[in-house]
Amino acid sequence: xxxxxxxxxxxxxxxxxxxxxxxxxxxxxxxxxxxxxxxxxxxxxxxxxxxxxxxxxxxxxxxxxxxxxxxxxxxxxxxxxxxxxxxxxxxxxxxxxxxxxxxxxxxxxxxxxxxxxxxxxxxxxxxxxxxxxxxxxxxxxxxxxxxxxxxxxxxxxxxxxxxxxxxxxxxxxxxxxxxxxxxxxxxxxxxxxxxxxxxxxxxxxxxxxxxxxxxxxxxxxxxxxxxxxxxxxxxxxxxxxxxxxxxxxxxxxxxxxxxxxxxxxxxxxxxxxxxxxxxxxxxxxxxxxxxxxxxxxxxxxxxxxxxxxxxxxxxxxxxxxxxxxxxxxxxxxxxxxxxxxxxxxxxxxxxxxxxxxxxxxxxxxxxxxxxxxxxxxxxxxxxxxxxxxxxxxxxxxxxxxxxxxxxxxxxxxxxxxxxxxxxxxxxxxxxxxxxxxxxxxxxxxxxxxxxxxxxxxxxxxxxxxxxxxxxxxxxxxxxxxxxxxxx
Amino acid sequence: xxxxxxxxxxxxxxxxxxxxxxxxxxxxxxxxxxxxxxxxxxxxxxxxxxxxxxxxxxxxxxxxxxxxxxxxxxxxxxxxxxxxxxxxxxxxxxxxxxxxxxxxxxxxxxxxxxxxxxxxxxxxxxxxxxxxxxxxxxxxxxxxxxxxxxxxxxxxxxxxxxxxxxxxxxxxxxxxxxxxxxxxxxxxxxxxxxxxxxxxxxxxxxxxxxxxxxxxxxxx
Numbered sequence: 276x277x278x279x280x281x282x283x284x285x286x287x288x289x290x291x292x293x294x295x296x297x298x299x300x301x302x303x304x305x306x307x308x309x310x311x312x313x314x315x316x317x318x319x320x321x322x323x324x325x326x327x328x329x330x331x332x333x334x335x336x337x338x339x340x341x342x343x344x345x346x347x348x349x350x351x352x353x354x355x356x357x358x359x360x361x362x363x364x365x366x367x368x369x370x371x372x373x374x375x376x377x378x379x380x381x382x383x384x385x386x387x388x389x390x391x392x393x394x395x396x397x398x399x400x401x402x403x404x405x406x407x408x409x410x411x412x413x414x415x416x417x418x419x420x421x422x423x424x425x426x427x428x429x430x431x432x433x434x435x436x437x438x439x440x441x442x443x444x445x446x447x448x449x450x451x452x453x454x455x456x457x458x459x460x461x462x463x464x465x466x467x468x469x470x471x472x473x474x475x476x477x478x479x480x481x482x483x484x485x486x487x488x489x490x491x492x493x494x495x496x497x498x499x500x501x502x503x504x505x506x507x508x509x510x511x512x513x514x515x516x517x518x519x520x521x522x523x524x525x526x527x528x529x530x531x532x533x534x535x536x537x538x539x540x541x542x543x544x545x546x547x548x549x550x551x552x553x554x555x556x557x558x559x560x561x562x563x564x565x566x567x568x569x570x571x572x573x574x575x576x577x578x579x580x581x582x583x584x585x586x587x588x589x590x591x592x593x594x595x596x597x598x599x600x601x602x603x604x605x606x607x608x609x610x611x612x613x614x615x616x617x618x619x620x621x622x623x624x625x626x627x628x629x630x631x632x633x634x635x636x637x638x639x640x641x642x643x644x645x646x647x648x649x650x651x652x653x654x655x656x657x658x659x660x661x662x663x664x665x666x667x668x669x670x671x672x673x674x675x676x677x678x679x680x681x682x683x684x685x686x687x688x689x690x691x692x693x694x695x696x697x698x699x700x701x702x703x704x705x706x707x708x709x710x711x712x713x714x715x716x717x718x719x720x721x722x723x724x725x726x727x728x729x730x731x732x733x734x735x736x737x738x739x740x741x742x743x744x745x746x747x748x749x750x751x752x753x754x755x756x757x758x759x760x761x762x
Numbered sequence: 763x764x765x766x767x768x769x770x771x772x773x774x775x776x777x778x779x780x781x782x783x784x785x786x787x788x789x790x791x792x793x794x795x796x797x798x799x800x801x802x803x804x805x806x807x808x809x810x811x812x813x814x815x816x817x818x819x820x821x822x823x824x825x826x827x828x829x830x831x832x833x834x835x836x837x838x839x840x841x842x843x844x845x846x847x848x849x850x851x852x853x854x855x856x857x858x859x860x861x862x863x864x865x866x867x868x869x870x871x872x873x874x875x876x877x878x879x880x881x882x883x884x885x886x887x888x889x890x891x892x893x894x895x896x897x898x899x900x901x902x903x904x905x906x907x908x909x910x911x912x913x914x915x916x917x918x919x920x921x922x923x924x925x926x927x928x929x930x931x932x933x934x935x936x937x938x939x940x941x942x943x944x945x946x947x948x949x950x951x952x953x954x955x956x957x958x959x960x961x962x963x964x965x966x967x968x969x970x971x972x973x974x975x976x977x978x979x980x981x982x
Binding site: 407410441445448469 | 876879880882888895896899903906923926930935936938941949
């Protein structure tokens with residue numbers, strides 16, 4: 276028994292994946308949503324604490340199961356942090372859904388269990404060193420979100436869940452085929468069996484792999500995991516899934532699940548760059564990123580549903596991030612990483628505010644939401660801060676990261692930079708146009724006060740604000756190390 | 763012996779592709795389900811043969827899952843759902859069968875040319891297998907986009923997944939094949955039982971075909 280404890284304490288990774296796994300079963304058995312939502316928060320907090328210990332002390336050495344390096348530490352800390360804040364938001368949000376009769380207690384129990392199962396899948400995908408296991412984990416996370424998207428069982432929710440399932444499965448199938456091709460490329464060099472699926476082995480020997488196989492594999496992986504990132508033209512599931520599911524799930528989808536898929540693409544991109552004869556992965560990612568950015572920016576103008584609006588904005592930002600990583604090099608990678616963190620925090624904060632707004636107004640239609648600064652000043656200005664941040668205005672962190680992406684691109688490919696700036700400005704215009712409608716004018720609909728807690732919103736927005744003004748030295752050094760790792 | 767082993771593997775993988783084509787050709791839901799069962803049986807034979815040739819006993823588990831779960835249980839369950847929900851017995855096509863067949867032939871040619879060129883250095887066993895597997899996967903995708911009705915989309919997805927299992931079994935010594943086939947089975951079971959039966963029955967108590975049609979994933 277004590278030996279078991281020693282193993283557990285020596286390796287925080289076991290907590291990061293173990294806590295959500297156990298919590299999912301506990302929550303499935305717990306009646307009563309008040310207790311369940313607190314257990315959900317506590318489990319998320321525990322995983323966050325375990326993730327933070329990764330920042331201090333010695334990193335566990337890579338094994339055949341787990342790998343902890345600078346790159347995935349960023350993702351893990353972000354994942355568990357937003358997982359925790361979204362769980363706290365959910366605790367103050369979901370009771371209201373019960374009162375409204377949109378959910379029954381049984382479904383709520385299911386919801387909490389699925390929430391932790393999804394966290395387990397995402398955390399496992401981030402810490403694992405095995406590309407097969409990574410695929411299984413991402414599939415698990417996807418499946419649990421599919422079930423949560425459909426939880427309201429309205430026609431629209433079922434249709435959204437169905438679309439998400441079909442497109443997500445196609446994506447996941449293509450990604451599996453890519454994974455098999457990577458194994459086929461590695462097998463002659465590394466021999467049969469598990470060794471040829473371990474990412475650190477793959478990276479060390481990538482130079483000897485057959486470049487043609489690796490190229491084909493990367494195309495499948497990029498299309499497959501790109502579906503989950505929400506890259507156009509494979510994005511069709513994303514707006515529906517965001518709009519029809521419970522709002523905490525929209526926040527987690529935008530803030531986390533897209534990042535986890537991006538993480539998988541980045542891992543395989545590193546393999547590609549390690550092989551000098553293989554296709555350069557950058558241009559493919561640059562094209563997909565730009566197409567997503569510009570397409571989504573145009574689509575922003577035609578939205579009627581507030582959650583769909585911000586879902587398209589997520590596609591736009593994932594486009595910018597994939598573009599930045601596609602450009603590569605220390606500066607663009609740094610900017611991409613920073614942008615990813617800022618977008619996750621900013622976008623989930625927006626969804627938290629939108630959740631409260633939709634509950635007060637009883638509607639997600641943009642036309643039904645007016646005059647928030649008069650009726651709900653705190654909520655209105657929080658939403659304003661979030662939208663201004665995500666539109667890329669100073670002094671918020673997104674401005675800084677977008678500025679870095681643009682300047683680093685201008686130095687190397689001015690024509691691409693012009694397209695990038697065009698997309699960003701287009702999106703900014705759409706968001707500001709909608710924002711004035713939300714904030715000003717005669718207040719519409721119900722005027723009842725905000726019931727839930729605004730703390731998660733404040734927490735996220737203050738980080739985004741501080742990052743825009745001042746980035747601490749250790750953080751910069753850490754991100755620079757990741758940028759070098761990505762090449 | 764080696765020549766014979768290769769020929770048999772080739773024959774089985776080729777038959778899987780042939781059954782994929784037959785599935786595209788079906789315009790009745792029940793015959794589609796029957797051909798899917800055949801697809802699963804051929805897959806299970808193919809995987810079992812790989813297990814024998816590669817001397818990898820764990821692949822027999824994958825073969826058994828394909829045979830019992832996808833060859834028997836799932837088609838039977840889907841038939842029951844189709845009967846009970848009174849779903850259209852005809853498969854609605856987005857484009858005509860002729861064009862779909864031509865597209866399928868094009869995709870097959872593409873995947874064979876692509877895979878044979880790319881895997882020039884791999885052993886011939888894996889090469890042929892991967893070429894057929896990619897063709898089966900692409901045909902599955904084709905079926906998902908050219909069919910309107912949700913049951914045939916699920917069938918398309920499952921045939922796509924059969925192609926993946928064929929690819930994974932053909933990659934010599936690949937770990938996690940069994941786990942992946944189990945994960946897929948769980949996924950399919952979840953979807954077939956959970957989303958389909960439970961949710962739809964509960965929501966559309968009247969079993970209104972119009973309501974089901976709205977539920978198709980391809981409309982705004």
